[in-house]
Amino acid sequence: MATEAEHAGPARRLRKPGWKDPRLLVGILLVVVSVAGVLTLVSVQNQTVPMYVARQDIALGQKIDADALRVVDVRLDTVQDRYLAADEPPAADLHANTLIRGGELLPLAAVGGRDPQGRKPLSVELPQELPVAVGVGTRVDVWAAERGSNSTTYGEPKRLLQSVEVSSVRELDSGFGGSSGQLVELLVMDKDLPAMLSAIANEARLTIVYNPGKADQ
Incomplete structure (x- = not known):
């Protein structure tokens, strides 16, 4: 015949763990640490x-x-x-x-204020429309035809600049008292400035041609 102690043994083994049970406390601690780790990782990844x-x-x-x-x-x-x-x-x-x-x-x-290649911005006023492909960052050739002695004819065009970068393009004002056309800013090396400045001063006819090739070295 079973004793009272034998009946009590299984009941103690099936008892639900209490709040003071070490295994339950360890489990809760692991969950808290895991959640805190995830929140910290998400916070670091989303830092802006x-x-x-x-x-x-x-x-x-x-x-x-x-x-x-x-x-x-x-x-x-x-x-x-x-x-x-x-x-x-x-x-x-x-x-x-x-x-x-x-x-x-x-x-x-x-940023800083100086072009690493030593180029200078030069503004060129053009009465005609630019090729569609020409925009900021593209490269172009510049041809100049000198004005003839009678001021109505022009000589044979000569290429003054090859594969120079366009740094700015804007429309000129038009209407009464204004002029129409476009103002193009080119990045020009010092050695090429005299020929360009002379062409502008002598009112040569300047034409810009899109150049898809790489810059000359």
Whole structure:
């Protein structure tokens, strides 16, 4: 005949663990640590920083002030130090030393004020329309036809510039008292400036031709 102790043994083994049971406490601790780890990882991955982006295209040599920029929150991870942060206003003497497209972050290598290739921006006024393919960042050749002695004829065109970069294009004012056409800004090396300036001063007829090839070395 079973004793009272034998009947009590199985009942103790099937008893639900209480709040003081070590196994339950360890399980709760593991769940808390796991949730905290996930939340920390998500927080780190979603961390963003305010950075400057260009409102619109910024041409080489153009002054960069607060009006030319806007602030966005982005996640850059390890490359954050390569771009202009928005933690303080832009420097008063900040200029673009390359073309910066609208909506792009500003690489630190692209701001400062001097073109790495030593080019100078030169504005050329054109009465005729540009080829459709020509725009900011494209390359063009510039041909010049000298004005004849009777001021109504022009000589044979000669190529003055080859594969130069276009840094800016804008329409000239038109209407009463104004002139129509386009003003194109080209990035020109010092050695090519005299011929271009002479052609402009002598009112040569300038023509821009799209050049899809690479720049001359």
